[in-house]
Amino acid sequence: MSDTVKLLAFAGAREMIGEAELAFPVARGLTARGLLDAVCARYPRLVPYAGSIRVAINGTYAAWDEPVRAGDEVALIPPVAGG
Amino acid sequence: MDRPTHLDSQGHAHVVDVREKAETHRIAVARARVRTRPEVARAILDGQTPKGDVAAVVRVAAIAGAKRTSDLVPLCHPLPLTHLAAEFAVDPRGVLTIVVRAECVGRTGVEMEAMAGASIGALTAYDMIKGLDREARIEAVELLEKDGGRSGHYLRGAGERIALVDRPIVVDDVLAAVAHPSAGGQVLFLGTVRDHADGQPVTLLEYEAYATMAVAEMGRCVAEVEAQFPGVRLAVTHRVGALQIGDLAVVCAASAPHRGEAFGAARALIDAIKHRVPIWKREHGPDGPYWVDFVDARCTGEEHLHRADRHHFPVGHGHEHHEAKP
Structure with missing residues (x-):
């Protein structure tokens, strides 16, 4: 069994993926950028929106080169529109 | 088990000995x-x-x-x-x-x-x-x-100054969270659901949040703006779920010794919240529902960089993201 993160997808990103939450496999040394690319590879419907999606790791916005570790909660954050 | 501090060895109430405690x-x-x-x-x-x-x-x-x-x-x-x-x-x-x-x-x-x-x-x-x-x-x-x-x-209430609720927001509660005797002014920002967006009618809005991060991020916004405006106290409550036209979606309150800081901090807070807090809204307009600002890159050519462009494409062009099929 490979190591996974808990991947959360919200709003439009959730609709493109078709799931709100899933276990997503991560290789050692994977970055936030690498994870988004891997998610897009598995869910091509997300590709046209990928440029506007940010990644949060454990509840905080992540830099693109930030490492993703097994067990992390990783969220795909499409453009926010609160207020 | 240790006996309660306010009972002596006979179990009688006494005023505890605090000689050993630091002044x-x-x-x-x-x-x-x-x-x-x-x-x-x-x-x-x-x-x-x-x-x-x-x-x-x-x-x-x-x-x-x-x-x-x-x-x-x-x-x-x-x-x-x-x-x-x-x-x-x-x-x-x-x-x-x-x-x-x-x-x-x-x-x-x-x-x-x-x-x-x-x-x-x-x-x-x-x-x-x-x-x-x-x-x-x-x-x-x-x-x-x-x-x-x-x-x-x-x-008290440091945790209650930031709230995400799925019921109507009580403005007085948000205001009370910033009340302070040294405040000479309080500013309230009330964000309400309006009946149009980019020239199109809106009948209903659904707000969704990444709740744990939304609360944490609102807390970070509050802390940063308070650091930027000394003497200011801030509070914010955001609502999620289905909202009707005129409903309060977000309420920000700021109190400060003087009005200038109160206005400035309230403005800075709502701007930070709109920019950063992971909350999304799905507007229901004449062409059906769509996630605000979630725009297909294939449809954002140079001439369509305006966010309103989702309304300028005919139905079936890939803009009904909620129902797009691969």
Whole structure:
């Protein structure tokens, strides 16, 4: 069994993926950028929106080169529109 | 099991021995509220009460009450108070607020002094207005802040200043979270659901949040803006779920010694929240629902960089993201 993160997808990103939450496999040394690319590879419907999606790791916005570790909660954050 | 600290070896109540505790600068702030009718509040503000100046008498009573704490509360130590201050505020809607701050350099906390002062202040306020409103009631005697003891700094409601709710927002609660005696001005921003977006009618909005991060991110926004505007206190409540036109989606409150900081901080807070907090809205317009600002890159050529472009494409062009199929 490979190591996974808990991947959360919200709003439009959730609709493109078709799931709100899933276990997503991560290789050692994977970055936030690498994870988004891997998610897009598995869910091509997300590709046209990928440029506007940010990644949060454990509840905080992540830099693109930030490492993703097994067990992390990783969220795909499409453009926010609160207020 | 250790016996309770306030019982001696025979099980009798005693005033605990605090010789071994460190002498530190201790601060406590307590508040009491008296709820009356708006006409009575107005009479107090206009100086038209039968017993004279309510504010002056209440402040003096609160200070005198705080000094008598160890006489009144059996297991309290007498404390060498270094500072006592009482403030009295009248909300024209009928809420009288007494805030007492007590300080000492000592081995035990001053919260009972602050609480006793607030309580006696509230009793006195009742005495001063009972001729106008015998049904006035004292409510919510509570500790607002305590510092200097082993338990560290305590600030009441620090967690409640930030909230994500799935029911209508109560504006008074948000405002109360920033109320402070040293505030000379309070600013409220109310974000409501409007009936149009980019020239198209909107009939319903659904808000979705990444709840745990949304609360944390709102907290970070509040902390950053408070650091940027010294003396400002901020609070924010955001609502999620289905909202109708005119419903409050977000309420931000700022209090500050002066209006300039209050306006500036309120503006900075709502801007930060809109920019960063992971909350999304799905607008329902004439062409069906769509996630606001979630735009397909294939449809954002140079001439279509405006966010309104989602409305400019005919139905079926890939803009109905909610129902797009691979």
